[in-house]
Amino acid sequence: MEGRIKRPSIKKKGIESITREGGFKMRKMKSLMPIILLSILLVTGMASAATLTPVGTCNGQDKVDVTLSVSDVTGIIGYDITVTGTGLTTTTADVSKTGSIAASWTVFQAQAVTGGVRILAAGCTACGSTGAGNLGTITFTATDGTVNTETVSVTVKEVSGGTLTPAAMTPVDCSPTGCLEWTDVITKYNAYVAGTAEWADVIACYNEYVAAP
Amino acid sequence: MLKCLKVILFLALLCGVVSVSEAASIAVGSVSGSPGETILVPVNIDDMAGQTSCNISVVFDSNKLKFLGRENGNMGAGIMGPKLADINKRGKYNPIISFMGEAKGGTIMYLKFAVREGAKGDVPLTLTVPTPAGVYNAVSGKIMVR
Numbered sequence: 001m002e003g004r005i006k007r008p009s010i011k012k013k014g015i016e017s018i019t020r021e022g023g024f025k026m027r028k029m030k031s032l033m034p035i036i037l038l039s040i041l042l043v044t045g046m047a048s049a050a051t052l053t054p055v056g057t058c059n060g061q062d063k064v065d066v067t068l069s070v071s072d073v074t075g076i077i078g079y080d081i082t083v084t085g086t087g088l089t090t091t092t093a094d095v096s097k098t099g100s101i102a103a104s105w106t107v108f109q110a111q112a113v114t115g116g117v118r119i120l121a122a123g124c125t126a127c128g129s130t131g132a133g134n135l136g137t138i139t140f141t142a143t144d145g146t147v148n149t150e151t152v153s154v155t156v157k158e159v160s161g162g163t164l165t166p167a168a169m170t171p172v173d174c175s176p177t178g179c180l181e182w183t184d185v186i187t188k189y190n191a192y193v194a195g196t197a198e199w200a201d202v203i204a205c206y207n208e209y210v211a212a213p
Numbered sequence: 214m215l216k217c218l219k220v221i222l223f224l225a226l227l228c229g230v231v232s233v234s235e236a237a238s239i240a241v242g243s244v245s246g247s248p249g250e251t252i253l254v255p256v257n258i259d260d261m262a263g264q265t266s267c268n269i270s271v272v273f274d275s276n277k278l279k280f281l282g283r284e285n286g287n288m289g290a291g292i293m294g295p296k297l298a299d300i301n302k303r304g305k306y307n308p309i310i311s312f313m314g315e316a317k318g319g320t321i322m323y324l325k326f327a328v329r330e331g332a333k334g335d336v337p338l339t340l341t342v343p344t345p346a347g348v349y350n351a352v353s354g355k356i357m358v359r
Binding site: 182185186189190193202206210 | 266268293295309
């Protein structure tokens with residue numbers, strides 16, 4: 001009898017029990033699988049739903065402001081974004097820290113790169129922030145001084161350190177507003193008073209009037 | 214009966230006082246000067262009346278006066294106006310004024326004029342406030358040429 005390995009005996013009842021319970025669990029798992037998969041998709045979807053959207057507005061004759069709007073800052077602890085635009089240039093001084101949530105970032109630096117700016121930020125003091133906001137505004141200046149006659153397009157090329165998904169900026173048409181006479185400025189001002197124009201439109205109109213020969 | 218009349222009169226007077234005190238006004242000053250002299254004419258507002266901006270118009274005789282520009286008043290108002298050449302060609306200065314300070318009233322700005330040679334008598338500075346309409350009483354001024 002020596003040398004024989006004595007296997008542990010399993011009672012028939014025990015085997016039946018395991019098989020039955022295991023089968024039940026598998027069947028239950030199968031029935032729950034769609035719900036589990038849906039939950040995973042939902043969680044993943046929610047995590048990747050946050051988008052970084054550059055919003056452009058004309059700022060006078062040779063400038064365009066790009067505000068980086070975030071749909072949700074939940075879970076974001078830093079980012080590295082490169083924003084560029086055709087025929088545009090900018091400097092680190094043109095990056096504003098006046099965004100609604102920019103103040104919560106301990107580091108907010110920018111370095112000029114070819115045709116744009118690279119923004120680096122990390123380590124927020126208000127981690128745990130949620131909701132939408134904007135990270136700040138970058139002012140781009142046209143190298144050829146013709147922003148007012150061309151369509152400006154800026155895209156976010158790189159995002160890291162968070163779950164932000166970059167989106168392309170809706171092109172801004174900075175064509176002349178036709179404000180060549182002072183009466184045009186007054187007309188724009190009256191539109192502002194009537195609620196059909198923004199104060200920025202009045203300023204842009206005035207700037208164009210001043211720049212006109 | 215007499216007592217009743219007195220009460221009515223008192224109430225009428227009170228209403229008159231209240232209505233006068235509610236009327237905000239923008240006024241151009243009256244200043245005297247001689248030909249060849251540069252004159253500063255104040256433009257004052259006694260109450261912004263809840264407005265954040267306005268558009269005023271000062272019309273003058275460009276044959277007798279030359280508009281040289283403006284100087285800031287004590288309200289810290291933001292002012293943008295037409296180019297000098299346009300102003301003197303039309304004899305009209307109609308800037309857009311933005312009330313940025315916390316002051317309720319004060320001097321919005323000073324208009325700087327040069328009295329042209331040969332000018333005589335009073336030269337009206339006719340003020341209107343096109344926008345907002347009906348909010349301010351516009352009080353015109355004049356330059357009395359000595």
